Structure formats: C-alpha cells, structure tokens
Amino acid sequence: MIARRELLLGALAFPLATVPLVARAELFAGTYAPEAIPIGEGIWMVRGADEAIGFANGGAIANSVIMASDAGAIIIDTGPSIAFGAALGALARRLTGRSAARVYITHQHPDHSFGNGAFPEAEIHALPGTRAELERDGSGFSDAMYRMLHGWMAGTEVILPVAAAAEGPVVVGGRSLRLLALSGHSEADLAILDEISGTLIAGDLVFHDRAPATPHAAFAPWHAALARLAATAHRQCVPGHGPLCRTGAAIAQTGDWLAWLETALREAVAGGLDMAEAANQPIPARFAGMAAARYKLTRSVSHFYPRLEAELFPRIDG
Amino acid sequence: MSNGMMRTLLSIAMLAAPVAAQSQPPPVDPLGSPMWEHHAGKLFAGAPVVFDPRVEVTLPVLTENQHVMPVTVDARALGEVVRIMIFADLNPIPVAVEYTPLAAQAFIATRIKLDQRTPLRAAVLTADGVWHVAGHWVDAAGGGCSAPPLSRVRGDWADHLGELRGAAWSGPGATRLRLSFRHPMDTGLVENIPAYNIDQLTVSDAAGRALARMTVHGAVSEDPSFTLLLDPGLTGNLAVAARDTDGLEFAGTLAAGSGAKVAAAALR
Numbered sequence: 001m002i003a004r005r006e007l008l009l010g011a012l013a014f015p016l017a018t019v020p021l022v023a024r025a026e027l028f029a030g031t032y033a034p035e036a037i038p039i040g041e042g043i044w045m046v047r048g049a050d051e052a053i054g055f056a057n058g059g060a061i062a063n064s065v066i067m068a069s070d071a072g073a074i075i076i077d078t079g080p081s082i083a084f085g086a087a088l089g090a091l092a093r094r095l096t097g098r099s100a101a102r103v104y105i106t107h108q109h110p111d112h113s114f115g116n117g118a119f120p121e122a123e124i125h126a127l128p129g130t131r132a133e134l135e136r137d138g139s140g141f142s143d144a145m146y147r148m149l150h151g152w153m154a155g156t157e158v159i160l161p162v163a164a165a166a167e168g169p170v171v172v173g174g175r176s177l178r179l180l181a182l183s184g185h186s187e188a189d190l191a192i193l194d195e196i197s198g199t200l201i202a203g204d205l206v207f208h209d210r211a212p213a214t215p216h217a218a219f220a221p222w223h224a225a226l227a228r229l230a231a232t233a234h235r236q237c238v239p240g241h242g243p244l245c246r247t248g249a250a251i252a253q254t255g256d257w258l259a260w261l262e263t264a265l266r267e268a269v270a271g272g273l274d275m276a277e278a279a280n281q282p283i284p285a286r287f288a289g290m291a292a293a294r295y296k297l298t299r300s301v302s303h304f305y306p307r308l309e310a311e312l313f314p315r316i317d318g
Numbered sequence: 319m320s321n322g323m324m325r326t327l328l329s330i331a332m333l334a335a336p337v338a339a340q341s342q343p344p345p346v347d348p349l350g351s352p353m354w355e356h357h358a359g360k361l362f363a364g365a366p367v368v369f370d371p372r373v374e375v376t377l378p379v380l381t382e383n384q385h386v387m388p389v390t391v392d393a394r395a396l397g398e399v400v401r402i403m404i405f406a407d408l409n410p411i412p413v414a415v416e417y418t419p420l421a422a423q424a425f426i427a428t429r430i431k432l433d434q435r436t437p438l439r440a441a442v443l444t445a446d447g448v449w450h451v452a453g454h455w456v457d458a459a460g461g462g463c464s465a466p467p468l469s470r471v472r473g474d475w476a477d478h479l480g481e482l483r484g485a486a487w488s489g490p491g492a493t494r495l496r497l498s499f500r501h502p503m504d505t506g507l508v509e510n511i512p513a514y515n516i517d518q519l520t521v522s523d524a525a526g527r528a529l530a531r532m533t534v535h536g537a538v539s540e541d542p543s544f545t546l547l548l549d550p551g552l553t554g555n556l557a558v559a560a561r562d563t564d565g566l567e568f569a570g571t572l573a574a575g576s577g578a579k580v581a582a583a584a585l586r
Contacts, residue, residue, distance in 0.1 A: 052380075143459070147460075266584045266585070267584065269584065270577075270580050270583075270584030270585065271487070271577075271581060272485065272486075272487040272496050272545070272577050274390055274427035274428075274496070274545040275386075275388035275427075275429065276376045276377060276378050276388040276389060276390040277376070277390060277427065279378040279379070280376065294379055295379060295380060298378040298379050298382065299380070299382045301378070301382075301388075302378070302382035302383050302386065302388075303382070306386070306541065306543075309483065309496075309543070310483065312580055312583065312584050313483035313484055313485055313496065313580060314483060314484075314485065314572075314576070314579075314580070315481060315483055316482050316483060316484050316558065316570035316571060317480065317482035317570040318569070318571075
C-alpha cells in the first residue's frame with residue numbers, strides 16, 4: 001500500500017496550476033497485449049518496449065521468447081507482473097496449442113522474472129545464482145515495482161525459480177537447447193541456444209539499440225560473457241532488450257557501450273567531476289540510436305561512482 | 319492625541335519602516351510546494367527572496383538511489399555570494415548543507431538523502447542580503463532518511479569512521495576540490511540509532527587561512543562527498559578539518575595539484 005500513499009502525497013503536493021492534469025489522470029492500470037513475432041521454426045519473440053520501466057508501459061520492457069515442444073510451450077522470461085505472465089501464457093497456448101511446460105528465467109531482474117506466478121504448472125528453471133539473488137533482492141524489487149506500476153502489479157509475488165539450470169545441453173519435449181551459464185550483467189546470467197532455429201537467447205547480457213542496465217553488473221565478466229556469446233555459432237540473437245539481431249551487431253554494440261562506460265566513469269572520477277556532472281556528460285554520437293542512453297548512464301553513475309572514488313582517490317587523513 | 323505623542327508614534331513608525339519593508343511575505347513558489355511558506359519563513363526570516371535562474375541546480379534525470387541523490391549548485395553568475403543552502407522541502411531534515419564559500423567560488427556539489435518525492439532547492443544569499451532560490455521537483459522512492467545506512471547493516475561503520483579521501487585539480491578558472499568521508503551520517507530517524515553526523519567542515523590554505531566552511535546536517539548521504547571550487551592558482555597543501563556531532567575531529571591534508579596524479583593513475 002506504499003504505492004497508494006505515494007500517489008496521494010504526490011497529488012496533494014501539486015497545485016492544479018503547475019501540473020497538467022494528464023500527469024495525475026491515469027490512475028488505473030491497462031491491459032497487457034503482448035504480440036508474438038515468428039523468428040524461426042516453432043519459436044517466437046515477444047518484444048518489450050524500448051523504454052525505462054514506467055506506468056505507461058506497465059513494466060513490459062523486456063523481451064520474452066516462446067518455443068513449441070512436444071511437452072508443451074517453453075517460455076523464456078516471464079515479464080514484470082503476474083498479469084503480464086498470464087497474457088504471455090495465453091499467447092503461448094494460442095501459438096503452440098499447449099500450455100507452458102517449462103520456463104527459463106535468464107536472470108533475477110524483475111522485468112524478466114516477476115511473471116513467474118502465472119505459471120504454476122510449469123517447471124521454472126534458473127541458474128542457482130539467480131535463485132539466490134532473487135531470494136536476496138526480490139522483496140526490494142517488489143517494493144520498487146509496486147511503487148512505479150501500481151495496479152499493473154496486482155497479485156504479483158516473488159516466485160523463486162528452481163535452481164535447476166546448468167551449463168550444457170538439455171532436451172525439453174524433443175527440443176534441443178544448449179544452456180550457457182554466464183555472468184556480468186548480474187551474478188548469474190543464463191543464455192540459451194535453440195539448436196533447431198539457431199537462435200541465441202541472450203537475456204540481458206545483450207542489449208540492442210538500447211543502453212545496457214548495470215545495477216548488478218561487473219565489467220570484466222560481462223566482457224568475457226560477450227566473447228563467449230560471439231564465439232557461439234548462431235543465426236540470430238534475441239537480446240534482453242531491443243530488436244532481434246541477425247548480424248552480431250548487438251553483441252558488439254553492448255561491448256562497445258560497456259567499454260566506453262567504464263572508461264568514461266573512470267575519467268570522470270579522475271577528472272574531479274561529481275556524480276551529477278558525470279551523469280550529464282556528453283554521450284558519443286555513435287550511441288545516438290540507443291534508446292534510454294542518458295537514463296542508463298545516470299543509473300550507471302549511481303551504481304559505480306562511489307566504488308570508483310574509493311578506488312582512485314588517495315587517503316588524505318595522515 | 320497630542321502633537322508630541324503623534325511625533326513619537328511617527329518616529330516609531332519610521333524606525334520600523336525599513337524592517338517592515340524587508341519583511342515581505344516570500345514570493346509565490348513556482349514549484350507549488352506545500353511546505354514553501356513554512357520553510358521560507360523560517361530560513362529567510364523576512365529577508366528578501368527572489369526565484370532566480372542564475373542559481374543553477376543540476377540534478378540527474380532520475381533518482382536511482384534515494385539514499386544518494388547527487389546535487390550540484392552553481393551560483394557563480396550571482397557575483398559575491400555569502401552562503402549557499404541546499405534543502406529539500408519534504409525531507410524530515412530539510413536543510414542538508416549551509417555553505418559559506420569565504421575565499422571559494424559559489425559552487426558546491428554533494429549527495430543527499432530523499433525521504434520521498436520533494437522539491438530540492440538551493441537558496442543563495444548574496445552580499446546585498448537577498449536570497450536567490452532555484453530548484454526542481456524530484457521523484458524518489460521512500461525511506462532515504464529512515465532506513466539504516468549500509469555500513470550499519472554491514473556492521474563495519476566504526477572500522478572506517480573518519481577515513482578521508484580526496485584530491486584537488488588545478489584548472490584555469492578554479493582549483494577543484496573533491497572530498498569524501500566515511501561516516502554513517504545517521505539521521506536519528508532509524509529505530510535505536512541516534513542522530514550522528516558530521517556537522518562542521520573547514521578547508522584552509524597552507525597559511526591557515528580558512529577558504530571555505532560549511533555546516534552539514536544529517537540529510538547529507540552516508541559517506542558524504544563534497545566538491546568545491548577554490549580560487550585558481552593555489553599552491554602548497556590544503557588542510558581539511560571536520561567535526562561530528564559527538565565532537566570527534568577528522569583532519570586531512572592534500573596537495574593543491576594532487577588531482578593530476580589521480581588522473582594519471584586512473585588511466586592505467
């Protein structure tokens with residue numbers, strides 16, 4: 001109910017004269033209408049909005065994947081809420097004629113994992129590290145999601161996946177998948193290669209035309225994971241956010257942004273900039289096509305700055 | 319009424335007149351804050367107040383962390399500045415810092431806690447006694463002031479208390495000073511943790527002349543960080559002295575050109 005109280009305070013704080021009415025008019029959540037894009041034999045991509053999580057998009061910003069198998073549908077990433085998960089499950093039934101039998105969660109973040117409650121009859125698998133992270137951070141994520149998304153989140157609870165995903169091949173209902181246990185975007189990132197369609201489902205290790213998010217990121221393992229993905233033969237890549245990539249550009253672009261970001265943050269600290277100055281620094285023209293670049297840079301400054309200052313500034317107390 | 323009495327009343331009125339003229343109600347708040355009149359009455363005590371775009375309050379595009387909200391105030395366009403105050407109307411501890419630049423420039427960057435969505439402002443007092451105010455609404459998740467600091471949760475706050483880091487960069491227009499302290503900066507609003515914060519900070523030059531001074535409140539973030547602009551061309555060592563609300567004193571010394579070494583090391 002924190003969300004409601006915030007809403008009321010927000011409304012009281014604004015006199016009618018200074019804020020357009022539309023800013024306060026939409027108090028009711030809408031309905032999710034996920035759409036499937038066929039991208040190969042028995043595999044569909046469900047595109048998230050290339051935006052930050054916000055009330056207008058109901059938090060549906062991450063890509064999901066639906067696959068057909070003899071055991072039932074396979075879902076990868078369940079979205080931001082139980083209502084989204086339910087809509088995704090219904091879409092999978094329409095496309096494959098079967099309910100979801102297996103769900104994979106690529107990593108812990110709530111835009112990918114909070115629809116789990118809509119799949120009570122499926123096995124929900126994730127890397128052990130993902131389960132541990134969700135156990136640690138899930139309730140904090142939940143507070144933040146309810147605060148931002150209000151009614152869109154109704155009924156959503158943190159449902160922990162089974163820590164059953166591990167590096168190596170797996171066959172689900174006759175469909176051959178190869179699981180890659182990686183890290184870097186978070187402490188545990190699962191990528192999945194669908195062998196028959198040659199689709200590499202990269203989770204948030206890969207962003208495409210949308211700036212990467214870094215709240216739990218570590219640069220070195222993320223670059224190593226990208227190298228591994230680039231070396232994994234595939235025909236196409238479904239990034240965690242952004243459009244399908246058939247050229248390898250998304251992996252390269254993610255690596256390019258991360259390399260620039262790390263250098264830019266180190267240079268900002270080393271040049272004496274404070275956080276707001278670092279967040280408002282120019283972003284190179286080659287990233288102009290990336291959605292949410294300023295937003296993500298600002299978040300990344302918050303994630304990395306204090307650590308970099310502690311690393312780079314000398315002690316001056318005697 | 320006798321003439322004499324009339325004269326007395328008139329002279330009282332004339333004495334009172336300049337005070338009455340100064341003691342205007344604060345101007346209407348462009349941010350429409352419910353707390354503006356309350357804070358303005360208390361903080362400015364009847365002194366003239368103007369909303370002034372020459373006070374630049376720079377904030378990030380979003381509050382990623384309500385415990386650490388960066389804010390940069392640049393009031394160099396105003397000429398001679400006596401004090402810069404940073405405050406958030408709807409914070410339980412509204413004022414975060416009161417900065418007296420002395421020989422420094424009218425610029426400060428720091429990080430504060432936000433307990434909820436609030437106007438975040440700077441009020442800048444110029445030598446003519448006028449307060450110049452600017453600010454923005456910022457959205458924030460709740461609890462920035464009322465959740466325990468990370469070092470209290472980890473339990474290691476005392477191991478690092480008063481560790482002081484910093485560097486100074488000599489530029490053409492200013493000597494830029496960055497300082498960061500390890501301190502829990504307890505607000506007193508967390509159960510069983512009394513208020514405990516750094517409350518005084520002074521920067522002096524090699525000759526012991528105070529260049530900048532500030533009063534710091536519990537609304538400043540844990541492990542507080544400050545960026546100040548001192549006059550260009552400073553040489554020798556700068557001295558930093560701080561005191562917290564328990565009377566502990568923290569001191570540090572750094573070379574006015576130490577930032578060049580940091581820059582060289584950072585680029586590896």
